[in-house]
Amino acid sequence: MVDRPNKPAALATTPGLPPQAQVNISHGNQRVTAVLPTGESVEILLHGATVISWKAADDTEKLWVSNAAKLDGSKPVRGGIPLVFPVFGTAPDHAATSKLPQHGFARSSRWEFLGKSTSESGDASVKLDFGLSSASLSDEVKALWPYDFNLLYSVTLDAKTLTTSMVVTNQGNEPFEFQMLLHTYFKIKDISSTTVTGLEGASYVDKVDNASVKTESASEVSITGETDRIYTPVKKEEPIAIVEGSSKTFNISRDNLEDTVVWNPWTEKAAGIGDFAPKDGYKNMICVEAGSVQGWVNLENGDQFEGAQTITSL
Numbered sequence: 001m002v003d004r005p006n007k008p009a010a011l012a013t014t015p016g017l018p019p020q021a022q023v024n025i026s027h028g029n030q031r032v033t034a035v036l037p038t039g040e041s042v043e044i045l046l047h048g049a050t051v052i053s054w055k056a057a058d059d060t061e062k063l064w065v066s067n068a069a070k071l072d073g074s075k076p077v078r079g080g081i082p083l084v085f086p087v088f089g090t091a092p093d094h095a096a097t098s099k100l101p102q103h104g105f106a107r108s109s110r111w112e113f114l115g116k117s118t119s120e121s122g123d124a125s126v127k128l129d130f131g132l133s134s135a136s137l138s139d140e141v142k143a144l145w146p147y148d149f150n151l152l153y154s155v156t157l158d159a160k161t162l163t164t165s166m167v168v169t170n171q172g173n174e175p176f177e178f179q180m181l182l183h184t185y186f187k188i189k190d191i192s193s194t195t196v197t198g199l200e201g202a203s204y205v206d207k208v209d210n211a212s213v214k215t216e217s218a219s220e221v222s223i224t225g226e227t228d229r230i231y232t233p234v235k236k237e238e239p240i241a242i243v244e245g246s247s248k249t250f251n252i253s254r255d256n257l258e259d260t261v262v263w264n265p266w267t268e269k270a271a272g273i274g275d276f277a278p279k280d281g282y283k284n285m286i287c288v289e290a291g292s293v294q295g296w297v298n299l300e301n302g303d304q305f306e307g308a309q310t311i312t313s314l
């Protein structure tokens with residue numbers, strides 16, 4: 001993507017809504033920002049439709065973004081919520097996606113801002129829609145994955161929650177298979193006192209132990225070294241939670257997304273990732289990623305798939 005100079009941001013409010021429900025939207029050339037009247041905010045880069053900030057009313061940031069993250073479109077963003085589509089990792093044995101780069105092209109494509117909607121009831125909330133379709137891909141990317149598709153990504157903010165949802169439509173004449181993942185980097189105070197709950201009994205693929213398949217026995221999963229696991233929780237409807245010390249700080253509920261990846265690169269891996277900074281930043285982040293990445297979603301021509309997560313900040 002060419003790094004274009006930022007045009008003056010356009011400010012928009014919604015006519016007819018009471019002042020307490022007015023949401024300030026600023027839409028520049030590179031990003032869209034929404035601020036609720038109660039002060040919470042979200043910022044999305046058009047590059048990758050990557051959510052790069054989610055702040056509480058007191059300005060506390062809830063997402064981790066590397067100090068060395070590239071926000072100019074030259075790389076996927078290291079932090080926030082990059083979108084993984086249509087392949088998780090790489091899939092050399094899956095012919096249709098084998099040529100794609102790690103985690104696919106959605107996180108490194110420029111998306112279009114389609115507009116916003118605010119709650120009719122006057123509650124302070126806003127939904128921002130973004131689109132990416134095969135028609136807007138570069139010829140180079142199209143050649144790697146030649147299907148006719150449309151993605152609609154919606155980011156909905158209210159005072160307590162952030163919902164990110166993706167609708168995949170097959171617009172072509174043949175079925176295609178894909179994986180998708182909402183690769184959320186949570187900002188945490190201290191990894192040594194952080195646990196993840198809601199995974200007990202789940203089977204998981206342990207990517208740092210030769211992809212061996214295991215069953216989670218802990219009710220609270222702590223992170224004590226490099227961790228890269230694809231969990232398939234037993235109870236789909238039960239939220240996964242991040243617990244810091246003795247307090248739950250985030251609940252993550254999933255809709256139509258079967259899997260949850262838990263990733264922390266720890267010391268050595270972080271040291272080897274060029275855009276990961278500071279190097280001890282792994283102590284202040286944990287990725288808990290809702291997705292559908294074990295196996296493939298098969299989408300017939302004309303069909304749609306929708307997957308979503310709702311993150312509640314507690």
Ligand SMILES: O=P(O)(O)OC[C@H]1O[C@@H](O)[C@H](O)[C@@H](O)[C@@H]1O
Binds near residue numbers: 102207228261
């Ligand atoms: O460096 P990337 O491509 O952003 O990937 C980061 C991590 O993303 C996680 O989702 C994967 O499970 C890890 O294996 C991977 O290392």
